Amino acid sequence: MSETGLPTTDGRRLIAAARRRDLLFAGIGLAVLFVATAVLLALVLDLVLTGAPHIDLDFLTSYPSRRASRAGILPAWVGSALVMLVTAALAIPFGIAAGLYLEEYAPRNRVTDVIEINITNLAGVPSIIYGLLALGVFVYGFRLGETILVAGMVLALLVLPVIVVATREALRSIPREVREAAFALGADKWQTVSMYLLPAARPGILTGIIVALARAIGETAPLVTIGALTFIAFLPPPPITAQPPFVSFEWLGSPFTVLPIQMFNWISRPQAAFHELAAAAGVVLLVMTLAMNGLAIYIRYRARRLLG
């Protein structure tokens, strides 16, 4: 016992107990993390080991074929890329605009509340429901057909809530001092938003876009529902042409397939050779996703460096 009456040995024991608790918790956390990472790593490794040997220029530039040795993924990756282009072109501006409106402009009333709840819930709707909606509205209702445009539209709808929510979160996390400083300088609402809030929210919005596009590129169900082809031996018309005006949007109306559907198609065949091709296509899909992420991270890094 010390002079103050506090049992010093007990103090040490308490600290030791706290240390043990911390260690135990860190241990459990590490174990869980390890299991999760190990499973993921094993899956990716298996995919790469099986698929990588099949990836060469021929594989990327050939059409699918009944013979595994001649089959390629040209229409699939081109389809995926074009669909993602449409998705991004629709989901990014609409998502940011909607998030901006809800966070900065919408009056606080019942209608706004209903819209907010709906958007949050939309993020949880199974994707095949979106497929059914697109089939009914876009394919049959608007007679847009089973095209790249419709595929891009349905995926844009699917990931819109992600971008809306990310935009709102990013705007909300800007300290109110920044907003007040802008208004105090005499800025109007649009100046405050465009000159100060959006730039400050950019990293958060970009993160939302990465998550959204990564989800969209892996989607299969809604595209099958709207009638994506599973076997296709031609490319959509090129977006760039030799004659003026040098750009063409004919490809929007073209039938298509995408990488996940191509993979599914090969997986369902009995021959093992096709299973290996599916793995190879999976690797390409992963690389495309990582490339998109990499681009977004690079933009975000540059934005951060500029903003400090």
Added chain:
Amino acid sequence: MTLAAPLPAEPAPPSARPDEARPAEIRAKAAVEDLSFWYGPKQVLFSISMPVAEGCVTALIGPSGCGKSTFLRCFNRMHDLYPGNRYAGRILLEPEGIDIIGPKTDPMVPRMRIGMVFQKPNPFPKSIYENVAAGLRIRGVRSRTVLDAQVEKSLRRAALWEEVKDRLHASAHTLSGGQQQRLCIARALAPEPELLLLDEPTSALDPIATAHIEELIDELSRRYTIVVVTHNMQQAARISRFTAFFHLGRLIEFGPTEEVFTRPRETMTQDYITGRFG
């Protein structure tokens, strides 16, 4: 408009600057008349009337929570940014006598003419240059030469130019707290405001940075009309020409700083400045 009763026509010039020629007549830059303010249902300002003398520093003192910031933020309608707030009374901005808080006055009108520096330094997440240029860009100034000149002038007035002239395009967040606050002052000065509002500009700073800012306020008072909130009485005594003492949302006493500090009319003021409460 000349000042009515609360301001003596010719207050004795503070002994600190006897050499300086004062205008024979001090005019009001703004006149607060019977101002009350509510955050939702909660009233925090009660019928405040006082003038803001042109070309002088007016200090607002009083215990924490007495409504100093709330009062200051009425001048540039900052309360309009949040729903449910309500003003009553008038704040006339001279010489035209525009009622700042009048329901027909667009909040942009006072904000274009009044600058504000906040308690916590709040530079934009942009470069030093862009922070100072912000007010000009908002007013549609595009010319590089005008921007460059005004940015330099404002940074010089804020006594920051020498420290940052070689890294104008570095992020404002690379500056120290005291430098950031001077940057915020430069940002507020750049559009040449008629009135400058400072809300405890030194409370987040260390003593050296505080001394810097106090010197700066003294310097700026030759050119601008300044209203400064402070909970530091020595600071109020050092830098201001007039002092207003607030307590629980009421203006207890207003007068030349010397008088308020040496022979206050109210015992409450006496108690506060001698440190008996607050």
